[in-house]
Structure formats: structure tokens, C-alpha cells
Amino acid sequence: MxxxxxxxxxxxxxxxxxxxxxxxxxxxxxxxxxxxGDTKLTGPVEEHRMAGKDESKEASWYTQFVDIPSDVKSAENDQVKEVIVEVTLNGKSLKIFTRQADPKGSATNLDVLFLHGQRFSSKNWLDIGTLSLVSSWGHRGVAVDLPGYGNTQDVLGDSSPGDFLGALVKALKMTRPVVVSPSMSGGFSLPFLFNQPETAEDRSRGYLPVAPVATDKYTEAYSKSKIPTMIVYGENDTNLGTSSLKDLIKLPNSKPFVVPDAGHPAYINNPSFFHRLLYNFLNIIAAQK
Incomplete structure (x- = not known):
């Protein structure tokens, strides 16, 4: 060559x-x-992963999520009833407006208590179909207008918000309800659960806070509670969403989830995604003894 x-x-x-x-x-x-980035669950739900070790922990209640079955993805609101409940607290009687949906079927898996934020009311849970959905899943759902909000004219006065919530649960004849607590209602749910953190599970089977207020008041109490907690907030909520997460993640049996395309009222901004979270959380809690 x-x-x-x-x-x-x-x-x-x-x-x-x-x-x-x-x-x-x-x-x-x-x-x-x-x-x-590890931003997906093995199931269909997006999970928030923080950089720190504590934030990426596995809660004991957590398991792989599933889709909501097609036959219970929607329900009519005609089974939701408006009920005035009389709550007695410190010798004072308060008339509290509620919206209630009993479960379809003969048995109740869980009682679920829905609170609301400062600019909202129980009507929001009706409008996005949460109450009817929860009843179609076999649970009893109750959304309340807190004192001085919505259709509840009576105000709390000098009584403790935590004590009020305990009295309300008793008046509603609820058994260890799962408490769903957005924003302002943290002023009620947090003292109800964590003024005595060691016995929080005696009062509630599960806690689902959505960027609540006042989380910094109970940072020393969180480590003493084992209550199953699903921490939820909107990806665009850089105020209460992120600040409440830093506190609530100290709950030993908690796990955070971020709702995409949502701000502070994440359940309203993206209800279908929120309902998937709620469906799985309630199913997991109901399966526990």
C-alpha cells in the first residue's frame, strides 16, 4: 500500500x-x-424531598400510593347536610355551623374533621367536592365554620381554641377524627393536639396540616408525639408553606408532600391532586389498628 x-x-x-x-x-x-432529582413517589403522587436527612425520612405510616378508583372519583353534594351544632365550653353555649356528609354504607371507617383558613369557610370543602368524596370513600366528613367565621356568628371569647376544638369533637360525637387543618385553623388544631403531645393519638388518628399558622409555638412538643402526620403545602407557597414545614417536620411520624401548581390554599388551587393525597392518607390510617 x-x-x-x-x-x-x-x-x-x-x-x-x-x-x-x-x-x-x-x-x-x-x-x-x-x-x-428524586421528586416522584413509586406511585403517581409527587413527593417533596428536602436536602436534609430529617426531611426525607420515611414515616411509619407511609406506603406506596395508589390512584383513586374511578367509581369514587366523583360524588354528588346532595348528601351533604347543613347542621347547627351546640358546643358548650366554660359554661357558655356556642352555635356552630357545620356541613356533614355521612358515609355510604353501614359502617364508618373514619371521622374526618375539616377546618378552614382565615379568608375561607366550610363552603370551600363543599365547592371542591371533598365532603361528598370522603363519604363515598366510607368515611364521615364534617366541615366546620369556626367561631366568628362563615355562618357561625358566635365568637370564642376568652376560651382556648384547643379546648373549643375538643368540645366540638365531643358535640359532633366524633371518635378520634383525622384533623385537616389549613392556615389560620392551626391556631385551633395545634393546641388541641400538642398542648399534651404524648396523648395526641388519643384525640386524633391522624393530622393533615396545610401550611398552618403558629407552628413555631410547639417545636418542643413535636418530638413527644407519634401521631401520623401528612404535611401538605403548595409549591408556590414560599411564606407559611416553607416556614410551617421547618417546624412540622420535627414530628417523628410525619412526611411532607408538595402540591404542584398551587399556592397557599393548595387544596383549592389543585383539588384533584390534594384529593389523591387525602384518599391515600385516610386509607392508610383506616387500615391501622
């Missing part, structure tokens, strides 16, 4: 080697599945 032929062959070999090396570099640097 002539020298020119040898030169051409060497050039071809170098070109082939260069192409191979380039492909290898691109392959190694390309953001494949193994290099993407």
Missing part, C-alpha cells in the same frame, strides 16, 4: 475514534433517569 493510502486509513481511524469518544461523553453527561 502506498504512503498516501496509509495516511488516509489513519485519518479514518482517528475520525471514527473521535466520534466514538464524543458519543461516550454525551452519554455520560446526559441527564438520564439516574441523575434526575
Amino acid at each position: 502506498s504512503p498516501s493510502g496509509i495516511h488516509v486509513n489513519k485519518l479514518c481511524i482517528l475520525l471514527i475514534a473521535g466520534v466514538f469518544a464524543g458519543v461516550l461523553v454525551i452519554y455520560r453527561l446526559w441527564p438520564g433517569e439516574s441523575s434526575k
